[in-house]
Amino acid sequence: MAKEYDVLLRLMLLGDSGVGKTCLLWRFTDGDFHPSHISTIGIDFKMKTLDIDGTRVRVQIWDTAGQERYQTVTKQYYRRAQGILLVYDVTNEHSFQHIVKWASDVDECAPEQVMRILVGNKCDEEERRRVTTEQGDKLAKSYGMDFFETSAFSNHNIKESFSRLTEMALHANRKKLDGLWLSINDDLSTEDLLQEEADQKVEENPERTCVC
Ligand SMILES: Nc1nc2c(ncn2[C@@H]2O[C@H](COP(=O)(O)OP(=O)(O)OP(=O)(O)O)[C@@H](O)[C@H]2O)c(=O)[nH]1
Numbered sequence: 001m002a003k004e005y006d007v008l009l010r011l012m013l014l015g016d017s018g019v020g021k022t023c024l025l026w027r028f029t030d031g032d033f034h035p036s037h038i039s040t041i042g043i044d045f046k047m048k049t050l051d052i053d054g055t056r057v058r059v060q061i062w063d064t065a066g067q068e069r070y071q072t073v074t075k076q077y078y079r080r081a082q083g084i085l086l087v088y089d090v091t092n093e094h095s096f097q098h099i100v101k102w103a104s105d106v107d108e109c110a111p112e113q114v115m116r117i118l119v120g121n122k123c124d125e126e127e128r129r130r131v132t133t134e135q136g137d138k139l140a141k142s143y144g145m146d147f148f149e150t151s152a153f154s155n156h157n158i159k160e161s162f163s164r165l166t167e168m169a170l171h172a173n174r175k176k177l178d179g180l181w182l183s184i185n186d187d188l189s190t191e192d193l194l195q196e197e198a199d200q201k202v203e204e205n206p207e208r209t210c211v212c
Pocket residue numbers: 015016017018019020021022023024034035036037038039040041064065066067121122123124125150151152153154
């Protein structure tokens with residue numbers, strides 16, 4: 001049977017608890033919005049196939065818990081990511097200030113060539129906004145990242161931000177595409193994939209200091 005996609009890429013959502021990572025993911029993959037906040041426990045993922053310049057890219061998007069107590073676990077997944085969305089909430093200044101910490105964790109634990117974008121979510125909440133678009137833009141520029149203000153609620157810039165990151169990750173990995181042509185079964189369960197993660201003892205980059 002013909003394969004339904006050409007390449008598998010792993011993306012990851014990082015950011016403080018409550019910034020809307022799960023809602024962004026659900027909006028992108030399922031097209032709907034969930035108003036309640038049920039904190040992610042550890043890590044979860046969803047899949048979606050995108051067409052990027054004629055290449056069918058299957059993206060496996062990891063949704064991580066923002067809560068501090070899960071970070072030892074979630075950091076172990078950074079090294080398998082080709083793209084990371086660093087998410088803050090435009091109504092929560094602390095979540096914006098905390099991006100520095102998330103970016104430093106990425107520097108420490110993710111592959112050097114990982115693609116990153118900055119996402120300011122909940123831009124529908126104009127009256128409650130505490131972080132201006134200019135502040136977000138300035139921070140993104142200081143890291144050399146693309147920047148999107150999004151709303152999982154109103155579906156603003158959702159497809160654009162995920163597609164952009166996928167496109168960047170695809171282009172960054174062009175040279176080693178062969179290594180990404182995986183024939184995974186779409187019906188794999190979370191447990192199977194977590195087991196796969198556990199089984200694959202990825203060679204440590206000696207230049208990296210991360211203990212994860
Ligand atoms: N107004 C508005 N609310 C949002 C938006 N995105 C998420 N929310 C709300 O923000 C709350 C937290 O959203 P989640 O997606 O659960 O947050 P999270 O970042 O996954 O949180 P953790 O799993 O704890 O890390 C929920 O009540 C959502 O309904 C948005 O774009 N606009």
